Amino acid sequence: MILENKEYPPAVVNPRRRSRLLAALYIAQEQYGWLGPDAIQRVADRLGLTPGQVKSTASFYTMFKLEPLGKYRIQVCEGLSCYLVGGAEPIIDHVAKRLNIKPGETTPDGKFTLEIVQCLAACGTAPALRVNDELCENMTPENIDELIEQLRQE
Amino acid sequence: MPVLKNREDLAHLRTSAKAKLKEKTISGATIFIGMGTCGIAAGASDVAEAVRTELAARNLDTEIVSVGCIGTCANEPLVDIQLPGKPRVTYAKVTPKMVPCIIDEHLVKEQIIKKWAFAQLTNGTGSAEDGLTTYDEHPFYRKQVRIALRNCGMIDPESIDEYIAVDGYRALAKIVNEMDNEDVIDEMKDSGLRGRGGAGFLTGVKWEFCMRARGYPKYVICNADEGDPGAFMDRSILEGDPHAVIEGMAIAAYAIGAPEGYIYCRAEYPLAIERLKKAIAQAHEYGLLGENILGSDFSFELKVKEGAGAFVCGEETALIASIEGKRGEPRPRPPYPAVSGLWGKPSNVNNVKSYAITPQIMLKGADWFSSIGTPRSTGTAVFALTGNIENTGLIEVPMGITLREIIYDVGGGIPKKKQFKAVQTGGPLGGCLPVDALDTPVDFDSLTEAGATMGSGGMIVVDQDTCMVEFARYFLTFASAESCGKCVPCRIGGQRLLEVLTRITNGEGTLEDLDEIEYISEYMSEGSLCALGQLTPGPVIASLRFFREEYEAHIKENFCSAGVCAGMFTYEIEAELCPGCGLCVKACTSDAITGEKKQPHVIDQSMCIQCGACYQVCKLGAILIKRKHEIVPLETA
Ligand SMILES: Cc1cc2nc3c(=O)[nH]c(=O)nc-3n(C[C@H](O)[C@H](O)[C@H](O)COP(=O)(O)O)c2cc1C
Ligand code: FES
Numbered sequence: 100m101i102l103e104n105k106e107y108p109p110a111v112v113n114p115r116r117r118s119r120l121l122a123a124l125y126i127a128q129e130q131y132g133w134l135g136p137d138a139i140q141r142v143a144d145r146l147g148l149t150p151g152q153v154k155s156t157a158s159f160y161t162m163f164k165l166e167p168l169g170k171y172r173i174q175v176c177e178g179l180s181c182y183l184v185g186g187a188e189p190i191i192d193h194v195a196k197r198l199n200i201k202p203g204e205t206t207p208d209g210k211f212t213l214e215i216v217q218c219l220a221a222c223g224t225a226p227a228l229r230v231n232d233e234l235c236e237n238m239t240p241e242n243i244d245e246l247i248e249q250l251r252q253e
Numbered sequence: 254m255p256v257l258k259n260r261e262d263l264a265h266l267r268t269s270a271k272a273k274l275k276e277k278t279i280s281g282a283t284i285f286i287g288m289g290t291c292g293i294a295a296g297a298s299d300v301a302e303a304v305r306t307e308l309a310a311r312n313l314d315t316e317i318v319s320v321g322c323i324g325t326c327a328n329e330p331l332v333d334i335q336l337p338g339k340p341r342v343t344y345a346k347v348t349p350k351m352v353p354c355i356i357d358e359h360l361v362k363e364q365i366i367k368k369w370a371f372a373q374l375t376n377g378t379g380s381a382e383d384g385l386t387t388y389d390e391h392p393f394y395r396k397q398v399r400i401a402l403r404n405c406g407m408i409d410p411e412s413i414d415e416y417i418a419v420d421g422y423r424a425l426a427k428i429v430n431e432m433d434n435e436d437v438i439d440e441m442k443d444s445g446l447r448g449r450g451g452a453g454f455l456t457g458v459k460w461e462f463c464m465r466a467r468g469y470p471k472y473v474i475c476n477a478d479e480g481d482p483g484a485f486m487d488r489s490i491l492e493g494d495p496h497a498v499i500e501g502m503a504i505a506a507y508a509i510g511a512p513e514g515y516i517y518c519r520a521e522y523p524l525a526i527e528r529l530k531k532a533i534a535q536a537h538e539y540g541l542l543g544e545n546i547l548g549s550d551f552s553f554e555l556k557v558k559e560g561a562g563a564f565v566c567g568e569e570t571a572l573i574a575s576i577e578g579k580r581g582e583p584r585p586r587p588p589y590p591a592v593s594g595l596w597g598k599p600s601n602v603n604n605v606k607s608y609a610i611t612p613q614i615m616l617k618g619a620d621w622f623s624s625i626g627t628p629r630s631t632g633t634a635v636f637a638l639t640g641n642i643e644n645t646g647l648i649e650v651p652m653g654i655t656l657r658e659i660i661y662d663v664g665g666g667i668p669k670k671k672q673f674k675a676v677q678t679g680g681p682l683g684g685c686l687p688v689d690a691l692d693t694p695v696d697f698d699s700l701t702e703a704g705a706t707m708g709s710g711g712m713i714v715v716d717q718d719t720c721m722v723e724f725a726r727y728f729l730t731f732a733s734a735e736s737c738g739k740c741v742p743c744r745i746g747g748q749r750l751l752e753v754l755t756r757i758t759n760g761e762g763t764l765e766d767l768d769e770i771e772y773i774s775e776y777m778s779e780g781s782l783c784a785l786g787q788l789t790p791g792p793v794i795a796s797l798r799f800f801r802e803e804y805e806a807h808i809k810e811n812f813c814s815a816g817v818c819a820g821m822f823t824y825e826i827e828a829e830l831c832p833g834c835g836l837c838v839k840a841c842t843s844d845a846i847t848g849e850k851k852q853p854h855v856i857d858q859s860m861c862i863q864c865g866a867c868y869q870v871c872k873l874g875a876i877l878i879k880r881k882h883e884i885v886p887l888e889t890a
Contacts, residue, residue, distance in 0.1 A: 183641070218482065
């Protein structure tokens, strides 16, 4: 009980309010597209927290995006089935090389973001990756080149 | 829906729900479609659409029921057809194209298409069909005992009535009427149930600590943050039988004296979250959650909390921090959550499976449960079987069964006539066991003794084509990326260990590196704050222990015998085995293979890029993995 008083700023009467933070961040991310200063401030105001507290928590979790995302979000699966068929690392390396960015980064033109994710539930047709909401299966360096070329032109 | 005011109301509802379920599963015509995540991934939505279209075209109003995963994920999509008084027949690997035929032959003309049928379910009263295996006899199910999974794939997970029809909430009614909280805890202790989340702590004892702890309110928490690569046991239970988890939590809450509970589910399981929320709302409407449950003075509220992608949140203290809306960092224990957990109050954390089993123990008794399994690991173990194994899927077997029985009898062995190499249990924090260990009984203590761990139920089988150094590196990459960074041994140790392994798989390793691995591992196990850091070296240590010669071959001979690590092997065609079929020539992406038809072919090493395409297509095993400069043995030279 003593802990509670130390850890929460006086503004928070009820620590239970803070337990809604993750849910609030999801909503804000959906509305704003990413968690920029505006989104963080809004969540902080709503829950009676400081923006620093909100940002520090958000940065811990991979689902929350503190940078704007590219137009195409390429998520390469690093799950076990994809790994076992020789996917994952070689595929990630290949995409990274083509786009000239590291996982987690966005290309300077704002077109592509490269992310590494866990199983995409496409184990039967591994290796898999996802572009925004579209699943691409049986990936090889060749069809990755095609895919990126296609997206570049769109 | 009327609120159930007492046990008798529930009994009435059960009788009518049973009759309705019987109507559906025995005396009526029904189509069941497996709509778990595995089914949907295999195309079940398209199949369901095809079924609907076909029924509409024929003006049939046969009921379609979505069920959860029955475990044989390799055979999804699964469609079951039930005709009045007939056995329920399961068709496997159904495609939309097969649907018109199945409906025409089976549903309309009542002719079972035996070549597509997977198994039949006689349902007690329905008669058996000749020439079709029943589920009980089916090799995949024969050795299974289903307690936690008993309803998965059998009932509609979105219908509380169906759960009640199969004796759901009966255990809860029993305890609030007949037992006080100490009775419940005694029963739990007598059952010998050990937590199914990994550590295997006695559930009854944990409940007792929490019950005796001072502080109010107390909380019960369900750990549904399952994040191991290759593990999906908890997901299938949440998707296929959410009410069992809710009932188990209510029983725990009664025993401990907790008015409130939370289910912490990882965000990657949207279907599980949706079904849980639906199930909680239904239970509320019947008064099986909320105030004065079944007319007793026991009240219990339950909420779902969604994670946000952090593996370490599966650790109980990190999970609690995350529910509180903080960074999901573990803290040192003691104090244990049972004494100081959520908001500093006594809290009981258990795994999904531990709760799902609880109602069965209360209903059938501790003696029944402890008669299954081994004396120190009672009951059953649920595993997600994945990797290079014929029958991937979800299984539940009695504790004490051997690894060999699981892999060869239930799992159907290794596909494509390959050799078994290792089995990893306990996920990224567990360990692998080699072929000599196949007769190890599967229980908490035996697995630990053998060098692996029980973990929470991932079981990954790999064949000869897996490099054990690279395999260990995969888990290490996963675990070290998930380190929360709060403590140094885990954060730095994991990185250092990864560097050493990467060196070895790149062909730059030295023999001193092997000592280095042992040194760092010891430092991590002893110095880390939580089990994540303590157990991260597990897979590396186990693979080094059982496959040391593979590590040494990488270092001393620059050779990866599995043909995985780039630049550390070559492919060669064994002339005696090659009939010159030409398959490899077609498969080769770099025109490196030449040869006359019906004559042994050869690979031009200067052009080969080691993509492995030829190795994969050759059905005769004529393509061999060799050291880069194979030293010709003296006798043959
Ligand atoms: C890194 C890490 C991840 C864990 N992940 C899970 C998990 O996904 N599910 C789970 O039930 N337990 C997990 N545990 C174990 C929990 O800390 C805890 O022991 C367990 O939930 C207790 O439940 P039980 O007594 O029913 O086994 C994890 C532990 C660690 C250290
Ligand atoms: S492991 Fe990649 S889709 Fe499952």
